[in-house]
Every structure is written in C-alpha cells, then in structure tokens.
Amino acid sequence: MSNNNKDKTELKRLRAVDRAIADLRRGLSVVVKGDGEASLVLATEMAFDPELETLATRSGAEPVLALTAHRANVLHIQPTGDDTIRLVIEDWMDAPLMRALADAVHDLDQPFRGPFTRLKEGLPPTVSAAIKLAKLGRLLPSVLAAALPIDRVADVTTEHDLSIVTIDDILAFEDTAALQLTPVASARVPLQAAENSTFHAFRPKDGGIEHLAIVVGDPNRREPVLARLHSECFTGDLIGSLKCDCGEQLRGALKAIAEEGGGVLLYLAQEGRGIGLINKLRAYKLQEQGFDTIDANERLGFDADERVFRPAAEMLRLLGFKKIRLMTNNPEKVEGLERHGIAITERVSHKFPSNTHNELYLATKKKRSGHYL
Incomplete structure (x- = not known):
C-alpha cells in the first residue's frame, strides 16, 4: 500500500471512531462491529427510557447493562474473569437507575441495590470495545448493548443513519491518532x-x-x-x-x-490521568467521601491511570x-x-x-x- 493510500485508510479509521464518539456523547446509539458479530450500543450515562426502548426495537434483542470489572466489583457483583461484566436488565431497572449504577457518586445515597443477574459466558468483544469507546469519549465506562445480527447491520445503520465502527479501529484509535x-x-x-x-x-x-x-x-x-x-x-x-x-x-x-x-x-x-474533567470532578466527589485517588477512579470503572x-x-x-x-x-x-x-x-x-x-x-x-x- 502506498503512503498516500495508507494515510487515507488511517484517516478513515480515525473519522469513524470520532463520529461514533460524538454520537455517544449526544445520547445516540452506534453500531460496533466485530468478526461475525455486532452490537448496537448506547452510553449509559446518556441513556433515558425512550432511547433504551429504541435500542431494543432497532436491534430486535434484549439490551444488557455492561460495566467494567472495576465497577462491578464495587457493586458486589461476582467476577467472571472478563474485563467487562454484563447484567440482565430486570423489570425494576429503569434508565435513571442504570445511570446511577454507572456513576459511583450515587453509591452512598443508594447503598442497597440488586440482586443482579450477570451473564457469565460468551462476552461479545464488541461490548468490551464499546466501553473503550465510551472512555475515549470521556464518558463513564458503561454502555447499554444489544446484539445486532451481522446481516442486519447495513440495513439498520442506513435506515437510522447510525455510526458504525469496528473493534479494531476503536482499539487502535489512540495509537493511530498519535501517529x-x-x-x-x-x-x-x-x-x-x-x-x-x-x-x-x-x-x-x-x-x-x-x-x-x-x-x-x-x-x-x-x-x-x-x-x-x-x-x-x-x-x-x-x-x-x-x-x-x-x-x-x-x-x-x-x-x-x-x-x-x-x-x-x-x-x-x-485531563485527570486520561478520564476527562467531568470524571475527574466525579472522582473528587468520591475523595470527599473518604476514597483515595486510585480507589475513586476504579469505583467509577476506570483504571488507576488511563x-x-x-x-x-x-x-x-x-x-x-x-x-x-x-x-x-x-x-x-x-x-x-x-x-x-x-x-x-x-x-x-x-x-x-x-x-x-x-x-x-x-x-x-x-x-x-x-x-x-
């Protein structure tokens, strides 16, 4: 591949991720595509009940709530060995509750929540990649995700003008942007x-x-x-x-x-060791509650340093x-x-x-x- 064609390819990859980040931050759903599988995802902190219903309607599947293992541990959800934990969305779990589950600032206000049903096997790589996408957008690392049949991706993205981004492009984004x-x-x-x-x-x-x-x-x-x-x-x-x-x-x-x-x-x-200003302020709020800077970041679902x-x-x-x-x-x-x-x-x-x-x-x-x- 010539340098000119390589540059065009890399720019195309960057723009796909940039658009998906922008859409997540605006409360829109995006499609994350992998090898033979895809997920329709929505940033949890930007989700409200109408968007959650739309997610299910467009995908034809029941959405799940995805959190990082750090955040799940804080909520006393047993680990699965994966870096991402998926929870079944029960009837009593509405969008405001799920936004609160993603945001550790509310933990002491609502100390008793659950029980939660976790999905133990078959974690789709697109879901973990979607959480990475939320991090890139300086959002809380949690998404609502619904499986999307691979043969419906083109129709769904075209009909609803949705962003589509691949796992590889998300994972390579920071290196690609730097280069x-x-x-x-x-x-x-x-x-x-x-x-x-x-x-x-x-x-x-x-x-x-x-x-x-x-x-x-x-x-x-x-x-x-x-x-x-x-x-x-x-x-x-x-x-x-x-x-x-x-x-x-x-x-x-x-x-x-x-x-x-x-x-x-x-x-x-x-900013904030890579988590962004708003999330840093959230971490400061947790520090007011007695947590140190590393515990605060991890309670929010981030690594200690991103x-x-x-x-x-x-x-x-x-x-x-x-x-x-x-x-x-x-x-x-x-x-x-x-x-x-x-x-x-x-x-x-x-x-x-x-x-x-x-x-x-x-x-x-x-x-x-x-x-x-």
Missing part, C-alpha cells in the same frame, strides 16, 4: 517563568484533539535536553486547586527548564528530540516513553511540598503508584 499528529501552528509566547518560549500545536490529520509543546530557548537536539510531560489539569494549572500539585509542577518545570538554558515541556490533553504515552513520543520526535532528561516522579512515564523509542538518559526529580489538601493525594501516588516522592 497522525502533525504540527499545525507555532508562535513565540513569553512566559513569566520562561520568557524565551515558543508554543507548538500538534493535531491529528483528522482534526482530533490538540496537544501542545512549549520549547524554551533553542535547545541542542544532539544532546539530551531537560523535558517534562505534563497532563493538562484545569483545576490545578489554571484555577490554583490545592487538591493536587499540578500547578506547582507546571510552573516549576518551566522555571527549571529556563534556568537550564532550554528544553521542552509537553502539555498533553490527558493515559498513553505515544502522543508524547511522537511530538518529541517531530520536534527533533530523541534523548531527554525527564523531569518526573512517575516511573511509568519513563517506561512509557522508552517503550516508544525515546531514550531517557536521566530521571530528574520534580517534587514540591504538600499542603493539608493534597497530603493524601501525594501519599497515594507514593504508596500505591510507586512515585518517587
């Missing part, structure tokens, strides 16, 4: 901590989510440069939240890079940086970048004093995530 990153704009932006700074914006060729790189000075690409990967944090970076140390890390990194004489900071669109590091590696390569001295306390960042071909010649410690609001947050990162704090 399609392209520099689209750059400008000098003097900063308080680093006056000689240039912003570079990167965006996938399909018009997906942008990431930023801040290059301070004119660092020598032939030598390992001081660098930091920083996941965007609206609450900490912009508003000055005391619940984390993100704002201090951001400004401290820029200051250290400027004092070093140059380097690069990547500002990645991975971030990927290929976008950062691709941005560094596009900027000409192959070797870096990485400012981080997180061993996973070192491993993640090295896995994608970036040489880490040194890990540079990057920590700040705690306050009364983020002591537990920092202690959890050290004890449970292995951060060097």
Whole structure:
C-alpha cells in the first residue's frame, strides 16, 4: 500500500471512531462491529427510557447493562474473569437507575441495590470495545448493548443513519491518532517563568484533539535536553486547586527548564490521568467521601491511570528530540516513553511540598503508584 493510500485508510479509521464518539456523547446509539458479530450500543450515562426502548426495537434483542470489572466489583457483583461484566436488565431497572449504577457518586445515597443477574459466558468483544469507546469519549465506562445480527447491520445503520465502527479501529484509535499528529501552528509566547518560549500545536490529520509543546530557548537536539510531560489539569494549572500539585509542577518545570538554558515541556490533553474533567470532578466527589485517588477512579470503572504515552513520543520526535532528561516522579512515564523509542538518559526529580489538601493525594501516588516522592 502506498503512503498516500495508507494515510487515507488511517484517516478513515480515525473519522469513524470520532463520529461514533460524538454520537455517544449526544445520547445516540452506534453500531460496533466485530468478526461475525455486532452490537448496537448506547452510553449509559446518556441513556433515558425512550432511547433504551429504541435500542431494543432497532436491534430486535434484549439490551444488557455492561460495566467494567472495576465497577462491578464495587457493586458486589461476582467476577467472571472478563474485563467487562454484563447484567440482565430486570423489570425494576429503569434508565435513571442504570445511570446511577454507572456513576459511583450515587453509591452512598443508594447503598442497597440488586440482586443482579450477570451473564457469565460468551462476552461479545464488541461490548468490551464499546466501553473503550465510551472512555475515549470521556464518558463513564458503561454502555447499554444489544446484539445486532451481522446481516442486519447495513440495513439498520442506513435506515437510522447510525455510526458504525469496528473493534479494531476503536482499539487502535489512540495509537493511530498519535501517529497522525502533525504540527499545525507555532508562535513565540513569553512566559513569566520562561520568557524565551515558543508554543507548538500538534493535531491529528483528522482534526482530533490538540496537544501542545512549549520549547524554551533553542535547545541542542544532539544532546539530551531537560523535558517534562505534563497532563493538562484545569483545576490545578489554571484555577490554583490545592487538591493536587499540578500547578506547582507546571510552573516549576518551566522555571527549571529556563534556568537550564532550554528544553521542552509537553502539555498533553490527558485531563485527570486520561478520564476527562467531568470524571475527574466525579472522582473528587468520591475523595470527599473518604476514597483515595486510585480507589475513586476504579469505583467509577476506570483504571488507576488511563493515559498513553505515544502522543508524547511522537511530538518529541517531530520536534527533533530523541534523548531527554525527564523531569518526573512517575516511573511509568519513563517506561512509557522508552517503550516508544525515546531514550531517557536521566530521571530528574520534580517534587514540591504538600499542603493539608493534597497530603493524601501525594501519599497515594507514593504508596500505591510507586512515585518517587
């Protein structure tokens, strides 16, 4: 396949996932297609009773409620060995209840729920892929899914103008988007901590989510440069939240890079360790109830950290940086970048004093995530 044809194929795959994400976020159903099977799915947090009825009517099958194993464990549902648990939708389970089952914020308000009937065998791969699609859309990781006969997929999608996306495209989406990153704009932006700074914006060729790189000075690409990967944090970076140390890390990194004489900071669109701002606020609510940051994420159905590091590696390569001295306390960042071909010649410690609001947050990162704090 020529590079031009390969690019067209990759863009087509990205756009299919992007459209499906947008439809899920609008409360529309989408078709997820696999090898010989398909599912009609709806994001649980966007589902209301009329949409649930439509799901059953269009598919001709009884929908199930699908949750991650993390979330099912919180609801005291026995594991099946799969990463996704499917529940039979009983007569007493309406859409508001299922939205509440997907959202851990309501757990203490409704502590006694069930009993639930789980389906133990024959998990369709399309259902697990649909949950991944919800995660990509920064929605709660839960879907309502109904089996759709493979020979009806074309008719159903055409008649109702539904998005259709394959399992492979969903699972490859983050890597595909990273490999399609392209520099689209750059400008000098003097900063308080680093006056000689240039912003570079990167965006996938399909018009997906942008990431930023801040290059301070004119660092020598032939030598390992001081660098930091920083996941965007609206609450900490912009508003000055005391619940984390993100704002201090951001400004401290820029200051250290400027004092070093140059380097690069990547500002990645991975809010809340990749779960998105709204879900991060949900996790904060759970922390108010006494759960630490990892337990909060897992109670919502997410992994402790949903971030990927290929976008950062691709941005560094596009900027000409192959070797870096990485400012981080997180061993996973070192491993993640090295896995994608970036040489880490040194890990540079990057920590700040705690306050009364983020002591537990920092202690959890050290004890449970292995951060060097």
